Amino acid sequence: MSSPPGAPSSSWVRELVRPKSAPAPWDLAVLTAIAVAVPVGVSLVIFPGDPAILGLGVLVSIGALITSVADRGGAAVDRVRRILTTAISAAIGLLAGSLALGNDVATVIVVVAAAVLSGIAGVVSANASQAALQFLIYVIVGSGIDFGLRPIWVAPLPLLVGAAWRLGLTGIAIAITGRARxxxxxxxxxxxxxxxxxxxxxxxxxxxxxxxxxxxxxxxxxxxxxxARxxxxxxxxxxxxxxxxxxxxxxxxxxxxxxxxxxxxxxxxxxxxxxxxxxxxxxxxxxxxxxxxxxxxxxxxxxxxxxxxxxxxxxxGDGPITTTVPIQRPDAVGLPRVTLRQRARTALDHLISGGETWFAVLRLVVCVAVAEAVSVLFPLERPYWIVLTVAVVMKPDFGSVFARAVQRGLGTVVGVLFGAAVVELLPTGWPQVVALALLAGGMPIAIRRNYGLFSTFITPVIVILLELVHSGDTGLIVSRVADTLIGCAIVLVVGYLPWPSTWRPSRQLSGRVADVATDVAGYLKVALATPPPDEADRPAAARDRSSARRSTYRRLSDLRTLVQQTLAEPPPISTAAAAWWPEIVALERVTDAVTSTAIHAAQSRLHANQDAVGTLHDALTDLADAVRADRPPESIQLPADQLLRSISDEVGAARSVLAS
Incomplete structure (x- = not known):
């Protein structure tokens, strides 16, 4: 298959390092800078030289850092939900990890159990996945760092204070804008x-x-x-x-x-x-x-x-006028309300029937277990950072493992150099706090562009915070680079290279392409169905057509995203992904042709020949079957119907692309 104009570059190195184009969220940058820098800055001013108070300020800043990473903007109710869920998950994780501190066996058991829960949460929702990742991270942090707070259960409280501080700043920012919506x-x-x-x-x-x-x-x-509903x-x-x-x-x-x-x-x-x-x-x-x-x-x-x-x-404010596609009720958004029970049932179905989900969880658990073993068996200065690296990179629902491992490694090396420069060249105190604020403010901007760029910003933030607690310990900086590279190596050697699914991307992608082809066939059937004879039933039919169109385009968009993530893998994986690009473009053109033909039929008061529609549906269904079976499409005579000509042309082109 030859790539059409506008196809992404097949150079996996270019895709690996190229940042995305995205608008800068300056509001989130300012909030993050203030939230992270102020607590530790205040502790330095009010109680200079008191390590206990400074440690408390660092924990509050870490709590603000956690919730700042979780806050991606959007509706106020959704932002509050993400912040609270993430903060509570991190606090519970820190408590669980702190209870295992100093006991190697308990640490391994707690961290591996947390990895299982974190991996499973990826099938529930994006918010649950993010919260579960923070839970896993702070289980690891709690089991590896003694913050000097007694009794042990006190450690999560400063994290929650930091989250509350960040949540309060968010509320103030929303109030200042004066527009809750x-x-x-x-x-x-x-x-x-x-x-x-x-x-x-x-x-x-x-x-x-x-x-x-x-x-x-x-x-x-x-x-x-x-x-927001x-x-x-x-x-x-x-x-x-x-x-x-x-x-x-x-x-x-x-x-x-x-x-x-x-x-x-x-x-x-x-x-x-x-x-x-x-x-x-x-x-x-x-x-x-x-x-x-x-x-x-x-x-x-x-x-x-x-x-x-x-x-x-x-x-x-006038009443709605007649249109080809009647609008929906004002209290509807074209998508059904998903209840908690339905989400739980969907997640359970994924777990019961989703072999890929369990393989991803297994890979995560194996890598975490190996990282814990390395931490226990080798005399490393701060081995918990190895497990942290593995946990973040190997999260199964966050994109390409290979790309994240390489980007994390490169980003951390550059970030540690930035952190080292700040620690070595700036005096301890306010100069470092100002640098901390600038680097923290860059995180919301960087995370939308490239994961490696995000690592470049968040790593010096963490280095500076921990350096303030362990002042003068330059070995911390060197060990941070070494531990990160060891963690990335574990991910690549244990969690990436040995697994058969790593080397069968074409089979995985072909299943997704086939599913999308089936969706397009279903949309064709709905969009060109004979209108109901009862005039009162036609608005509902038109809304069904629009809903099917939105669903189909969404699946196509998700498929594009998956292919673009896979393009960052080395050959032959990226080559196999690039080979599917022309077929995706062809299916998009079929969907466009169905939409335009449906509108043309509605405006012209024409009805599509249902036998011809059935033939086109069969041709797309055969295309999906051919993709799944890895065979050329069967010979099907496409209809020459005048109304359906553009669809026939695009369906024929899509089948020819696969055959070639």
Whole structure:
């Protein structure tokens, strides 16, 4: 398969070190800098020379550091939930580890048990996975460091104080902005802005990337609105209004896909109208934009005019007007509410039937056990750092193990050099605290770009904090590098190279590609089904079509992310991943063709021939089966139906890509 334009580089070294492009979260940077630097700085000023108070200040700063890493912004309720869950998990882990301090057998048992729990938590949710990782980290920290606090159960309290301090700063920041729903407003507005960029890109090579940006924006907006949907938020009129505006973006996105398929560039007025809508959503005081004159020259433009008028009427507070895709209820976000029982059942299903999950947990446990054995058997100065490195790098749901191991090693070496420079060149006290604040502020910016870059910032933060407690111990810096490299070596030698799944990425990716092809076939069936004869049932059918489209694009987006992570692996793994890229692009084009054809049929009052739709569905299903069986697609005569011509062309292209 040859790579299409816009495909990612197949150079695994380039993918390994290349930082992502992402906006800098300056608000989180300021919060993190203040939260981490102030507690230890205050302890230095009020009680200079008192090691017990300084140790207490360091623990409070570590608590603030934990919760700062967990705070990724977003809805206020979700931020508070993440901070509290992470802080409590870390405190429990520190207590469990402290109880095993000094007993090698107890330490191994507690750390391995924590590794099992941490690995299993990865199938529950992203928040549970992050909290479980902090639990594992601080089990290791508690079992390896004596902070000098007695009785032993006192150690977690400063961590919780640091978390409360960071949570208080977060509340103050939200209050200062004066807009409790600002993250949600920005997320919904970004969907409209992304669609405007897609319309600008019509007729240019950037159109595919622009459409993917729309998918990303919609995924993030829906995720954020779902996270904010609590019993209170469901009755909040501002939240309900934002959900209605997000749902109103769905027909705009579908119409934009159709216009892009038609290929004729639009006048700047239409994209600019979308940007004006975005500004009005983000700032409720801004006047609603003036809607352009309806353009019904093509089905795509007719659908776009209709959906723009709908969005404009919602901003003005008017009743919804007729559109191709009716909006959903104001209290819905197009995704079902997931109860705690359903999450538990889903997690249990993953554990019972998910062989990959148990293999990932097993790899983590084996690596942690080997790291603990190295820590016990060899006379290392601070061996707990080896286990820490293994725990962070080997977390099974955090992406490429190889990439994280290499990035962690390189980032730590560079970070330790920064930390050593601060410790050696700056006097102990406020100069080091200022440096600590600057480095801590860089963490939220770095983590969005590259894991190795994040390691470069967080490592000197930890080195400075521990150096303040162990003043003058320059061996700490040297041992930090050595222990990190030993931990990364354990990950690569024990947790990466020997496992068969490491060397069968093509088989793993093929299963995901086949699943996505099946999803596209299902979307085709839903999108081009004959409309219900009862007019009252048609809005529900249209909403089902939109929901299926969003689900399919989300699966495609997840598949792209998986392939891009795998591209950071060395050959032949990265080569196998790059080989699937053309098929992913082809499936995206099939999905675009289905969307535009469905809109064209709705605008033109045409009904797709269901026999022809069935043939296309069979062709996509056979494509999925061929991917799973590692065989060429069967010979199927694709329909020549005029309405379905674009879909037939793209399905044929997708099958040809696989055959080649």
């Amino acid at each position: 600002a993250p949600e407003r920005a997320a919904v507005a970004s969907v409209y802005t992304a669609v405007a960029a897609q319309l600008d890109a019509i007729g240019t090579p950037a159109i595919d990337a622009a459409r993917r940006d729309v998918t990303t924006a919609m995924n993030q907006a829906y995720d954020l609105m779902v996270a 609590t019993a209170l938020a469901g009755r909040d009129p501002k939240w309900r209004t934002l959900v209605t505006q997000l749902n109103a973006a769905t027909p705009i996105v579908e119409a934009a896909t159709t216009v892009a398929a038609e290929g004729e560039p639009l006048p700047p007025l239409l994209p600019n109208t979308l940007r004006s809508l975005a500004r009005s959503i983000e700032d409720p005081k801004a006047p609603p934009p003036t809607m352009p004159t309806p353009d019904r020259s093509t089905p795509g433009r007719a659908a776009l005019s209709s959906s723009l008028r709908l969005a404009g009427s919602l901003l003005k």
